[in-house]
Amino acid sequence: MKSFEQEKFWKKWNLTPKEYQKIKEYLQREPNEVELGMYSVMWSEHCSYKNSKPLLKLFPNSAEWVLQGPGENAGIIDIGDDQIIAMKIESHNHPSAIEPFQGAATGIGGIVRDIFAMGARPIALLDSLRFGDFNHPQTQYLYKGVIDGISFYGNCIGVPTVGGETVFSPSYQENILVNVMCVGLARKNDILRAIAKGEGNSVILIGAKTGRDGIGGASFASTELNETSDEDRPAVQIGDPFSEKLLIEACLELRGLDYVVGLQDCGAAGLTSSLCEMASRGDSGLDIELSEVPKREEGMNPFEIMLSESQERMIVVIKKGKEKKIKNIFDKWGLDSAVIGKVTNDGKFTIRDKGEIIADIPAKSLADGVPVCHRKGKRPNILDSVNRLDLSEISQPNDYNQALLQVLGSPNMISKEQIYENYDYMVRNNTVLLPGDDAAILRIKGTKKAIALTTDGNGRYCYLDPLIGGKIAVAEAARNLSCKGSLPRAVTDCLNFGNPEKETIYWQLEESIKGISEACRVLQTPVISGNVSLYNESKGEAIYPTPVIGMVGIIEDYHHICSMAFKNHDDLIVLLGENKEELGGSEYLKVIHHLEKGMPPQIDLLKEQAVQKVCREAIKKELISSAHDCSEGGLAIALAESCIKGKKGAEIDIEGKIRNDALLFGESQSRIILSINPKNLSSLQEIADKYQVPLLLLGYVQGEKLKINRLINIKVSQLEKVWRGTK
Amino acid sequence: MKFGVIQFPGSNCDYDCFYALNDVFKVEVEYIWHKQTDIKGYDGIFLPGGFTYGDYLRVGAIARFSPVMSVVIDYAAAGGLVLGICNGFQILTEAGLLPGALMRNNSLHFICKYTYLKVENNQIPHTYSCKSGQVLKVPIAHGDGNYYIDEHGLSLLIKNNQIVLRYCEENGEVTPKANPNGAVDNIAAICNKEGNVLGMMPHPERCVEDCLGSSDGKYIFNSILNFIKNSKVKL
Structure with a gap:
């Protein structure tokens, strides 16, 4: 293995000296280029939450009705009658700012895969969008691109987009926000987990072929945008909703099959993250052979294959010997499936290319080993004057x-x-209250029940006072649901903030999270999943702190709405x-x-x-x-x-x-x-x-x-x- | 009575058609996979909405080469009852079972909303139980619903009474304002000369229960069901 201690290189990958040292400790040697790239993406804020982890612990995330809290692809609540709701919200801010159509489209693709990876049929999408000044020509371009992207992807896959919000403010001029929430429905027994275990079991890559698109997307999403960000366009992925639709149907056929061990979306950081997370959850290792990965283009090197963020791919782990059965399912839907490796019990994530070992990393160190940053926040001084409002001066x-x-x-x-x-x-055929009201309502067929869905978040309130703003985001979401007759049950949150390495931004993040946590506790809506999008700033200017709250509520009888x-x-x-x-x-x-x-x-x-x-x-x-x-x-x-x-x-x-x-x-x-x-x-x-x-x-x-x-x-x-x- | 709903790769209203027939109208229904080449024994065939093959190349242009389509053509020629909804309509025009073509909406955007439809022809199985001139509230959801046919073709459609539904105002008046997509002559649905094949852009399967905001789609389903019940000779 080639040694690769080149300062330039790890700097290029946004790793700190401390992180580099930590990697060497884990490996007991110098990492090679591929390994370093893998650590870089896995230890990015986008994948590791290294800056926000200590704060995210403040969220309440359990209740009698919560079956799955944070840590899986989506959170799950029990809605009775042996049925569950899975939900999650995710951001696709950076890609959408660079290429609004594909950025928004692939944002949907990713969150939808998180839902059916849990074995749930995606039944609703909501979009929470923030753009710059309405009259700015750039806003018009971005806004139209994002709407068209959502329309293009969401409509094709047959999942209704039932709600959301669109807000314009100059604060988002350089950093638009595109947050998408997806909600799924399943029977309790159909829940799948994203886990790899059982020595000798097969790891199968399904769906689209792997190409060179989106390499390093997770790292790209964890830095500030700048004048040269347009050059990062190759880090934006390209979406194919038709493949996604086939993937949904094929993967839902995996439900109830006793030989399916785990199912996982291949999202940010591609094969690297999906595989090492599965291994880490199962306390297992994986031995992967890259020459078996179906590729879209010739001559892709191991580095590119492991970091590609090509869309519409999933990983399924199955019991050994059932490979043919899986292949039959995916053949029917016209999708590729290839056995790319097997589960081991040594806890190592081993990558080979035609047998030669390319990377050999303890899976847990990659998935959970990032040194967590404990930061301190500071209230911005400017708030002293911003918070002052003398009504006698307002005519x-x-x-x-x-x-x-x-x-x-x-x-x-x-x-x-x-x-x-x-x-x-x-x-x-479920939308009983159409978009344009306080919340959307979908009936659950075969029962009298319905669910109400909303997203909420007021960046201006959070800018003026993030603690109050955080509370209000939750309170208003819950109020929207209650207004329609539904009992608020659970939250999925998307935390959109600036660069957390700055004290004042960290303070905003901390205060907002405290506010959200308190409101969730009082209103009994635990946070069951979520996403953090930091570094939403350009030229030193951060967006308004914008936590977006996605909430689901239950209605016992949909006639009572x-x-x-x-x-x-x-x-x-x-x-x-x-x-x-x-x-x-x-x-x-x-x-x-x-x-x-x-x-x-x-x-x-x-x-x-x-x-x-x-x-x-x-x-x-x-x-x-x-x-x-x-x-x-x-x-x-x-x-x-x-x-x-x-x-x-x-x-x-x-x-x-x-x-x-x-x-x-x-x-x-x-x-x-x-x-x-x-x-x-x-x-x-x-x-x-x-x-x-x-x-x-x-x-x-x-x-x-x-x-x-x-x-x-x-x-x-x-x-x-x-x-x-x-x- | 038994119906078949064809599943093409990318169909996404197949389940809604199935649900309407099975759960709301309580008739037997089966999915027909697009590679199937035997569709005997069905009283009617539904081509559902969706984005077959991702709408790549041109809407409906690839799906019409699916193996099942050659037997659908035979089935229609033998007088079998066929209903193509939205993408199903687009496939029927591509397959040559219906004249004309469906182009991009004149707004160039996808449109999802309720529309009003005037029943112009109630002499075919699909509108058999509607009154002539009746106004139905049925939603559309399409990006390519702008029906086009040349002048000669249009005159034939009119002459043969093949225009079945037109977009109209709530009061039944057919106006340019009521036309959501630029379709020639406000056309929302047409049938073949024989009247056994109907293509329509609006989605009757989406409005068969009061809780969904309209149940006018029932008129289409009930027409089909009543027609079959009342026709002595099985099609």
Whole structure:
């Protein structure tokens, strides 16, 4: 084996001197080029979480209904009736910034494979997207590319894209965020694990052939983007959704076969990561022969084969002697399958090329051996001035009608129909509440049950106060689910931050995680899977800290759900919760006053929980006609949306104890707007009293206009035009 | 009564068709793998939606060479009942069982949304139980649904009453605004001259239960089922 201590080389691979020393300790010798490359990708932040590991331990991740927490390809919860839900969210930020179409497309491919690797049928996708300033030409290019990429890949594989969010802010100008969440359904007995064990068992590579695309993608994703990042385009993979579709169907045929030992996605860091993780989970070793790997191009060297991130590939480990049976399944679907090695019991990850040993590494050192970085955070000084907001210096609009139309028509508030119409959100016949509401709802066939899904995260709140922002991300996700009548059950999170080696960024990460953890504890939604995307910065400027919370909730009977649309004239409109004079970090402040300042709204998690309980109980008892989360844009926007969706007007009269702009556009937390038949009001009041939640009568569903106090008087048809962007 | 749903590589509405027939309408149904060359014994054959062969080359262009298609052609020639939905429609035009072609939507984007359809011809098995002029609310989900046929071809379609469904407003008015993809003459579905083969871009199998937002797709399924029940001679 060739010695390879060349400073230039390990620097090029983003390894530190300390890490290099550690590698030598593990190997008891110098690593060679291939080994060094393998350590480099496996020890990148993307694969190893070396910077975030100590913080991720803060997340609560167990509950009676959690069958699989973090550590596998996806988390799993029990939903009763012998069924489970698998879910995970993942980022594909860096590739999408360089090549938006393929970046977004392959992001879907990867997360979908994580789900069916667990033996679950992928049944839903959600996309949480962040772009730069809406009017910037580059934003338009990236935005269209990402939407087209999602549409191209997600539609073809027949998994409905049912929800998500799209937010524009200059903070993401150089670093867009593309986070994709996938949800799968399976019977309990069908769950597969990504494990390699049993000496002599066969390791089979299935799916697409291995090519030179995406080499070093994981390392690339763990550094800051710069002017020359465009040159990294070969590190972006190319997606083939048709192969993925075949791979889904073929792999799901592996369920219930007693000779299948483990199934694993070949994702970031390619064969290196998928193989060593399987071995590490099974306390096994692997002996791999690279000449057996089906290749797309001639002359690929071992280094390239081990690090290729060619898409649409999986690894399956099966009991010895059953190779022919596996081949038959994959032949039927027109997919390659090749035995590339066998399981050993020496704990070594041995790679050969025509018999010659190319790399020989303790599997565990590669998968779990990275020296963890314990860092210290520091609150950025700039927050002292950013958090200061003197409302007496903020002038109130003269014309509130104009102000409402301006906020409603702003890029973050307008209808996202133009986006989600590009996605097939109905395939598989489960979507009972379509995109465009607080959450999507999918029924579970053969039962009365349904699941509700959402993603949430407000980067601006987290920038102003990451602890509060983290709590709100969870609280709002849970509120979205509760508004539809579902009990929030579990979280998958994607932590999008800047360079954690900087104290202030690390502080943001730490505070956000503390906030998320606390909220997850109170709201009983353990974090069962997730992903960390750090180094989202360019030219020294980091994105707003943006934890995205994906959440699933359970509905016992899908007849008991509630949409946001006002349904009946003369229904009462009531507010659960309280309006406070809080304008910090609001859309109103940004759109009307061009300020991103102040403190985000306060949140009391116990009050939040109580509000959600009232709403869920009222929906279950069929008391209410509509429910809508009151969040970004405040009361006025939430009312406008319920009017538009229901094509009905509303007459609102609220006692104004606070500034009019705070009343209409303030983003106080823990509020839900309900409409209700007057005869049900006393029953609702009883429930609200039981949980000590304030109930405020706002007005009636009436006429064709939205009228609020003497401030707002606009036809719903006009609101709709502005909201749909067709004015 | 027994139906067959063809599974091509890349079909993704096969399961939805199967589910609608089996679970909602409670009739016997089987999957037919695309390499199968015997499709005897079925009362109707469904070509489901999806992205056969990834839509590579041209939508439906590769699937039409699947071994099963030659027997589908024979089956149709013998008067067998065939329904192609979305990608199934595209394959039927590529296979020459239906005239015209399906091009990229004029917006150049995939579109998924509910549309309204006017029943223009209720004299074929697939619309047998619909009223003439009835308006159905049925979703579309396609990138290539822009039906094209030249003027001469269109005049033949009209003359032979082969236009079965047109995109319309909620009130049944056929307008340019109601046309989601640029299809010639707002065409959403056409049949062959004999009326036993129907191709339609909208997805009736996606709206057969109230909980899904519309159950108007039932009119298509019930038409087929009723027709078969009532026809004395088995097709």
